[in-house]
Amino acid sequence: MLNPVVAPGPLTDLDCFIFESWGYFVIPNVLSQDEVAACLAASQRIHEAAGTKGWGQVGRSYESEPDLERLIDHPAVLPKIRGLYGDRFILQSGWNTMQPAHGGMGGWHQDGSGAFDFKKLGYPIPLLQLRASYLLTDQSQPRMGNMEMIPGSHRTPVPLPADIRKEKGDVSIGHVICAPAGSVLVFHNAVWHRTYAHDGDYDRYTMHLIYSPPWLEPSDRLQNSQEFLQRTTPLRRALMGEFSRPDAPYGAGYEAPPFDDN
Numbered sequence: 604m605l606n607p608v609v610a611p612g613p614l615t616d617l618d619c620f621i622f623e624s625w626g627y628f629v630i631p632n633v634l635s636q637d638e639v640a641a642c643l644a645a646s647q648r649i650h651e652a653a654g655t656k657g658w659g660q661v662g663r664s665y666e667s668e669p670d671l672e673r674l675i676d677h678p679a680v681l682p683k684i685r686g687l688y689g690d691r692f693i694l695q696s697g698w699n700t701m702q703p704a705h706g707g708m709g710g711w712h713q714d715g716s717g718a719f720d721f722k723k724l725g726y727p728i729p730l731l732q733l734r735a736s737y738l739l740t741d742q743s744q745p746r747m748g749n750m751e752m753i754p755g756s757h758r759t760p761v762p763l764p765a766d767i768r769k770e771k772g773d774v775s776i777g778h779v780i781c782a783p784a785g786s787v788l789v790f791h792n793a794v795w796h797r798t799y800a801h802d803g804d805y806d807r808y809t810m811h812l813i814y815s816p817p818w819l820e821p822s823d824r825l826q827n828s829q830e831f832l833q834r835t836t837p838l839r840r841a842l843m844g845e846f847s848r849p850d851a852p853y854g855a856g857y858e859a860p861p862f863d864d865n
């Protein structure tokens with residue numbers, strides 16, 4: 604089985620080639636078993652508090668759960684985001700997703716905004732939501748609530764046929780991502796994907812962190828929590844979009860976030 608696996612840390616030329624060719628890559632074993640357990644417990648707490656029934660996603664969990672907050676600038680993953688975007692980007696949202704035990708197939712879709720379809724921006728659909736999905740339960744075999752991706756589909760000018768989408772049908776080029784808990788899938792918003800079936804008798808959790816150009820509106824919050832901003836780090840504050848700008852419409856840019864090597 605072909606697998607777009609890359610090593611943690613800076614984006615290499617080969618990582619870049621893989622991302623541009625398939626629209627995604629996988630970084631195995633980013634989190635230790637203890638870190639996975641802590642992030643899983645945090646995810647269970649926030650879904651319990653939110654009263655999630657069935658498949659559901661909760662935003663802003665990084666504000667109240669330090670183990671999830673640490674993922675925002677994880678050293679195995681953030682350099683890949685910088686490699687693809689450069690230094691100026693924000694955390695546009697963070698969605699903690701729960702798929703219940705014995706959950707069925709999700710619907711095929713591309714990521715974007717219901718308010719203004721990214722397709723209207725041009726072809727190929729630009730990279731606007733770069734997603735890092737931290738797998739918090741084992742997905743090393745199919746039917747464990749994996750993500751299924753269609754490689755290269757971020758460049759297709761034609762949509763996935765409506766009948767396939769309606770029936771939640773299989774596609775012969777669908778790639779079910781198999782990776783252990785603690786691995787991270789990084790993908791382009793325009794890749795067609797879906798949640799694959801989950802046969803286990805436990806709930807499946809994934810923490811999705813979505814990075815965007817600095818001028819895209821956050822989608823999991825109307826405002827940042829002041830309490831969170833005060834206690835988090837300067838780099839995370841900057842990634843939450845809290846930076847001063849010399850002018851309103853970004854014409855002159857702004858000071859880059861305080862990455863360690865800047």
Ligand SMILES: O=C(O)CCC(=O)C(=O)O
Pocket residue numbers: 698700701702709714750796797798809811
């Ligand atoms: O966690 C999942 O099951 C996938 C969620 C998804 O595809 C999405 O939020 O766009």
